[in-house]
Amino acid sequence: MTVTETTDTRTDTCAAPPQGDRRPDGKDKYTISEVAALTGLTAHTLRWYERIGLMPHIDRSHTGQRRYTNRDLDWLALVGKLRLTGMPVADMVRYAELVRAGDHTYAERFELLRTTREDVLARIAELQGTLAVLDRKISFYADAGRALASERA
């Protein structure tokens, strides 16, 4: 038995959820600028992602232009999420390599994601700490503003 992440595909590219965000239904070929529009990344960045191995090699049209698939969009959605966590690009490339290497890397992928999860939790806690400081200062300035206003009155 082989476990795949989505039920309807043969190879595990660790694709994102089946829910396309705002994706023309029934379509499965996108030019680079269409993908740029859908993802918010620039075409430059998409090509760069491919060069550094963060994307698999993208299908090409008969004239050599890139044609992205829905699967590629799924992967980019995941990359976007990982990027939001602050994960370095090098680590994402490592993850992409594990995915390409096949099922026997499940344990390592698990470990990488678990570590990332811990980092995210720590980061959230950190931000909540700074939020407390900000709130203290903000209420100080709010009070000070009121005091100055009443002074003028």
Place this chain on the structure above:
Amino acid sequence: MTVTETTDTRTDTCAAPPQGDRRPDGKDKYTISEVAALTGLTAHTLRWYERIGLMPHIDRSHTGQRRYTNRDLDWLALVGKLRLTGMPVADMVRYAELVRAGDHTYAERFELLRTTREDVLARIAELQGTLAVLDRKISFYADAGRALASERA
């Protein structure tokens, strides 16, 4: 009436809370390497902060060496918090300029902090979104790991 942020000082440097984190009591003069040890920043970075205007001009010993005060440490603590929010250094410099400019910049400081607060809230929400994705993937790999284990049995 003039409102100051801490009750025991005359000038408002928007100092951090009176609770020193791990600070030798009764001391009010620190060398750059002591400050580096206390803050986790490097001496290089401390000098650089001063050059770009993120720190006020630091007191000097008779031989020209920097002598940081507890007030400077308070300010560095705030800077550290703001840095954790992801605020660009340029914005922190802007805030520092407002503080140096005097009480009439309270409204602007308030605005800056309020905006930062919104950013932090948005960032936390973002991270919680990525956490959901991570959790989904992690449980996938955990299940897959169990399936592979039972296969070997």
Place this chain on the structure above:
DNA sequence: TAGATCCTTGGAGTGCGCTCCAGGCAAGCG
């Protein structure tokens, strides 16, 4: 078929936040 627009490539450039270097001064110690 002309002209505008889009896509291709390798490699160079950018902005940020540090990080380090060279060369030199000052203080403490055996």
Place this chain on the structure above:
DNA sequence: CGCTTGCCTGGAGCGCACTCCAAGGATCTA
């Protein structure tokens, strides 16, 4: 006295994640 250690300066360098450039080929619209 020499040695080590710590600090000073302006300016160069670095790692990251893009971002852009030049020169040329492909595709679309009238």
